[in-house]
Amino acid sequence: MTTLAWPRLAYSAALYALSPLIFWRVWREQVHTYSRLQRLGLRLQPLPPAPRIWLHCASVGEVRAARPLIEGLLARYPSHSLLLTTMTATGAEQSQALISEQPPADQARLAHRFLPLDFPGATKRFVRSVQPELAILFETELWPNLIHACRQQGTPIAVVNGRLSPRAFTRYRRLRPLMACTLAEISWLAAKSPADAERFNALGCSTDITRIVGSLKFEMASQDKSREEGKHLLQDWGERPVWVAGSTREGEEVLLLKAHRQLLKSHPDALLVLVPRHPQRFDDVAKLCQTEGWTLSRRSQQQPATKQTQVYLGDTLGELATLYAAGRVAFVGGSLVPLGGHNVLEPAALGRPVLSGPSIENFADVAEPLQSAGALTLVDSPDALAEALADYFANPERAQEAGLAGWETIRAHRGALSCTLDGLEKLSPH
DSSP states (O other): OTTTTHHHHHHHHHHHHHHHHHHHHHHHOOOSSOOOGGGOOOOOOOOOOEEEEEEOOSSSSHHHHHHHHHHHHHHHHHEEEEEEESSSSSHHHHHHHHTTOOOHHTTTTTTEEEEOOOHHHHHHHHHHHOOEEEEEEEOOOOOOHHHHHHHHHHEEEEEEEEOOOHHHHHHHHHHHHHHHHHTTTSSSESSSSSHHHHHHTTOOOGGGGGHHHHHHHSSOOHHHHHHHHHHHHHHHHHSSOOEEEEEEEOOOOOHHHHHHHTTTOOOTTOOOEESSSOOOHHHHHHHHHHTTTEEEEGGGGGGOOOOTTOOOESSSSSSSHHHHHSEEEEEETTTTTTTTOOTTTTHHHTOOOOEEEOGGGHHHHHHHHHHTTTTTOOSSSHHHHHHHHHHHHHHHHHHHHHHHHHHHHHHHTOOHHHHHHHHTTTTOOO
């Protein structure tokens, strides 16, 4: 046994010990058209034709951020197919939506499957079945046994849009022997920022294979369709002040409804479009709104937002961009509660002024340029949020300037996609 093997063996033993809890956790993360045996590297269903490139994203946000890369890989490697994997059910549904929006010829070359759990046997079966010519892991998906199975098969492994938040770095540092063992098997790492690269290197990733290329999140796909659909919604809703709170998390909706109640004092016809992050919470959020006495309409039930509607619940999947486009101001959730925030670039790419709570460390690299440009404002309480909303609604020219600044910031920070594709080309077949 080599000195590098024991941390992975100890990790695998811990996984087996925790397997009942792990299986319970992933049992609900399922789509009925997929076999749960995919979690064990079995029944992968028909795969797209070989040769294959494989890209893994954790969930919804990563799939959205990876879209330019997915389309870039399909264009650069016309003789290859691409297998996309995720861990979550919502990630699977987002992947299927992305596939359906591709040209028919590319749809035949693109497929989605669930990633197996990181047990040694499951990962070996998965890699042996897929036989990827290149494995690409998005952001922080560092699964030790999966990476080792790729290395055993001789598959080069790249980490792209590499991100390690301070919180994640602290957690991984406690497992430094395991992380050093895992990162030693990576072929190339494209970090989002110098700070991310430094953290990966501190965990054991060689500086020789680390490159700083910028964030792929700035490589936004065309938003024309969402803009057009959002425009139609806004026309239906009239000239009333509309703000959209997207990707909201548990404990946050109470604070947002408090801000909305405060906003109604100065703008009594204001409409809040509330979009929870996780679909399993849609009914709970609807019940919360009804319990507090709000006049509620639900998008999933095709209920219109009438003049009397105070809260419009965006309880559907794959429509967040459309709903952001339908609002005049956007708030990005996961940030008034200490969860690190969500992607503030999504509404900025639609030309909307963006508000967020103070917990935004997971997206600090993209938030800082938006803040500097005046496109993103951080608020630390429901009262501060209501005040910022009221200011934008009272000064539409200021909102327009902030929205334009966000779009220009995104355009100025592009370039990570071409750098990433060029780096992958050195690992991938021709």
